[in-house]
Amino acid sequence: MPELPEIEHLKRSLEPFLIGSTVVKVDLQRRDVLRQYGRQTNWRAYSKDLLAGTTISSLCRHGKNLALVSDAGPVLCVHLGMSGQMRFSPAGKRLSETTHVHCLWTLASKQGNGKLIFRDPRRFGGLWSFPSIQMLREHRWSSLGPDALAIRASDLAARLHKTQRPIKAALLEQSILAGVGNIYADESLFRAGIDPRSIAARLSKDRVKALTRAIHQVLGAAINAGGSTIRSYLDGSGNGGSFANRHQVYGRGGQVCLACGHSLEQVVIAQRTTVFCNHCQQLFL
DNA sequence: CCGGACTCCTGTGCGC
DNA sequence: TGCGCACAGGAGTCCG
Numbered sequence: 001m002p003e004l005p006e007i008e009h010l011k012r013s014l015e016p017f018l019i020g021s022t023v024v025k026v027d028l029q030r031r032d033v034l035r036q037y038g039r040q041t042n043w044r045a046y047s048k049d050l051l052a053g054t055t056i057s058s059l060c061r062h063g064k065n066l067a068l069v070s071d072a073g074p075v076l077c078v079h080l081g082m083s084g085q086m087r088f089s090p091a092g093k094r095l096s097e098t099t100h101v102h103c104l105w106t107l108a109s110k111q112g113n114g115k116l117i118f119r120d121p122r123r124f125g126g127l128w129s130f131p132s133i134q135m136l137r138e139h140r141w142s143s144l145g146p147d148a149l150a151i152r153a154s155d156l157a158a159r160l161h162k163t164q165r166p167i168k169a170a171l172l173e174q175s176i177l178a179g180v181g182n183i184y185a186d187e188s189l190f191r192a193g194i195d196p197r198s199i200a201a202r203l204s205k206d207r208v209k210a211l212t213r214a215i216h217q218v219l220g221a222a223i224n225a226g227g228s229t230i231r232s233y234l235d236g237s238g239n240g241g242s243f244a245n246r247h248q249v250y251g252r253g254g255q256v257c258l259a260c261g262h263s264l265e266q267v268v269i270a271q272r273t274t275v276f277c278n279h280c281q282q283l284f285l
Numbered sequence: 286c287c288g289g290a291c292t293c294c295t296g297t298g299c300g301c
Numbered sequence: 302t303g304c305g306c307a308c309a310g311g312a313g314t315c316c317g
Binding site for chain 1: 308309310311312
Binding site: 081082083100120121122123124163164165169270271 | 287288289290291
């Protein structure tokens with residue numbers, strides 16, 4: 001499932017095709033994937049909200065959110081949820097995926113024309129339109145914590161200090177920290193040597209420092225590897241990532257710990273499967 | 286206000 | 302080999 005590294009890699013893989021491209025045509029196949037800011041239902045205006053007639057000037061990411069910013073002002077915020085994909089395909093080349101395509105953009109640029117699709121079989125994702133990047137930041141991204149790649153240990157410590165929930169649940173909470181999901185929460189906690197059941201507020205400053213470092217390292221390595229291809233994640237050109245090969249704990253419940261050889265534990269925290277090593281990860285209550 | 290539980294949805298993979 | 306069911310989970314919402 002796409003988390004911060006997958007979105008960052010997607011952003012980088014789409015930028016060469018999208019930046020400077022003009023949106024010639026928009027085809028919204030499923031209306032309910034689009035949420036229009038400040039409107040209940042104005043389907044006549046949806047093509048403008050989907051950037052029709054504008055030129056894409058930049059791509060912007062915060063946590064797992066990706067924004068397409070147009071030169072005319074309007075922005076479109078994409079969230080992939082569990083199974084979402086954004087895929088660009090140059091003109092003449094057929095798109096391999098045709099099912100569950102909810103929105104299709106026809107793009108034109110000096111480099112050549114092409115089509116961009118948003119597909120999302122499970123439909124946990126969606127598209128959010130805003131009149132400007134400022135409005136997106138004020139009305140949607142304001143409820144998110146700092147981006148996980150940029151957060152400082154002192155800031156994370158202050159935020160974790162306020163909750164009595166297990167650290168695993170706190171890391172999944174986007175209002176505390178934006179971008180970490182189930183895979184990288186487990187991987188970061190393993191690398192930091194912290195039991196996921198530990199109470200967030202009980203972690204010392206030094207432990208949070210180690211955790212912050214682990215988060216930055218894990219996310220950075222995953223970005224460089226092109227993300228983790230779990231189930232359906234593919235980048236903007238349809239390529240998978242290789243970081244799944246380097247998962248130490250995620251998806252390895254019952255198998256041996258790669259560090260100590262003990263059997264990895266699997267529990268459920270905040271309704272999410274959680275894998276950890278009882279021997280390598282210390283519990284703080 | 287906080288934390289826990291439920292809900293949405295469909296492809297995948299396992300057991301019989 | 303094929304069928305059917307449990308499971309996967311991001312995040313909004315609701316409830317105690």
